[in-house]
Amino acid sequence: MLTGRRYLLAFTPEQETLAELIGDACRAVWNTALEQRRAYRQRGAFTGYVEQARQLAEAKKDFPWLAEAPSHTLQQTLRDLEKACKTHGTFKVRWRSKRKSPPSFRFPDPRHLAVERVSHRWGRVRLPKLGWVRFRWTRPLGGRVRNATVRKDGRRWYIAFCVEDGLVELAPNGKAPVGVDRGVKVAVVTSGGWMCDREFFTPGETIRLKRLQQQLARQRKESTRRAATRAKLARLNARIRNRRADFLAWTANRLTRDHGLIVVEDLKVKNMTASAKGTMERPGSRVRQKAGLNRAILAKGWGGLLTALEHKARYNGSRVVRVPAAYTSQRCSACGQVDAKSRESQAVFACTSCTYAGNADVNAAKNILAAGLAVTGRGDLAIGRSAKRQPPETRAA
Ligand SMILES: [Zn+2]
Structure with a gap:
């Protein structure tokens, strides 16, 4: 490979x-x-x-x-x-x-x-x-x-x-499937409840970054000092990038090693609406506290994680499936009802129609897993889907 x-x-x-x-x-x-x-x-x-x-x-x-x-x-x-x-x-x-x-x-x-x-x-x-x-x-x-x-x-x-490297793609490892969501509070959340995160900026670096950006805004264009500030910024950004790449490789290796099928939301769908400040459906948290820094980094890191997952999957005998991410955060993973009110807060999901309650990101990851299993034909179809599959006359009756 x-x-x-x-x-x-x-x-x-x-x-x-x-x-x-x-x-x-x-x-x-x-x-x-x-x-x-x-x-x-x-x-x-x-x-x-x-x-x-x-x-x-x-x-x-x-x-x-x-x-x-x-x-x-x-x-x-x-x-x-x-x-x-x-x-x-x-x-x-x-x-x-x-x-x-x-x-x-x-x-x-x-x-x-x-x-x-x-x-x-x-x-x-x-x-x-x-x-x-x-x-x-x-x-x-x-x-x-x-x-x-x-x-x-x-x-x-x-x-x-x-x-x-002369290695051949590993045969399927036969391990359990998992759904993976981009969390609000943490970077990566799985349907099994595993959460994985890392700070990409130390507090000192956050301050330094802000100061350098302010300096840059003040300095005259084409000046030597401005060039020096820009070089400092580039060095700092390179360090953050390395840290992120390391985190993504580590996470991808871990997920593909422990699971035979990894279901993720398709990038394109989210990408159109996502920003550092989050979306209407799912506003970003800690935006004020961190000025969206880490979140913006993660938004970029998501594409990197998909690439890393697909790369590592071949070495670990795993498979990656992408599914559209519509309503994954509003749907109840237990009964399948979609209701925006079920999203009690950023972190908590409490179904308005059944008794299910739990971490909102884990609930979303479970939905992603269900969608992936439906696509690959490895699990039961979701309730909503099977109703649609009934012939028209039964539905009318
Ligand atoms: Zn429910």
């Missing part, structure tokens, strides 16, 4: 300058090619990867700085753009700004890469144009390298190898 391995790079100053240059070139290629695609579309024409790659080769003669970057990384940028345009539509794909998108480029051909371990703590990789680059050997590579992506995160540079 394909998996990712990320290491911290130790560029020499010259290598770092060159890496920035390559990043700039890839960004320029992305933006120019996107602009061209849009212009074509506006007059009813089309241009694609093959044509753009040909033009790129031509452009190198006129722009020597383009030739500084390895041609494969530039072509890969065009391929990524083609994929993005096909998935999201040419006019929805974003520009890459120097400020908002850190340098990132991929070496798609493993024949141009060589990786070796040089000592207990260090490894090195040979990259086109950059030469041998050292990186911190923090974990074994565990397989054959397929490609490599170099990316700047905060102030640091990383290399991520895509590795074929």
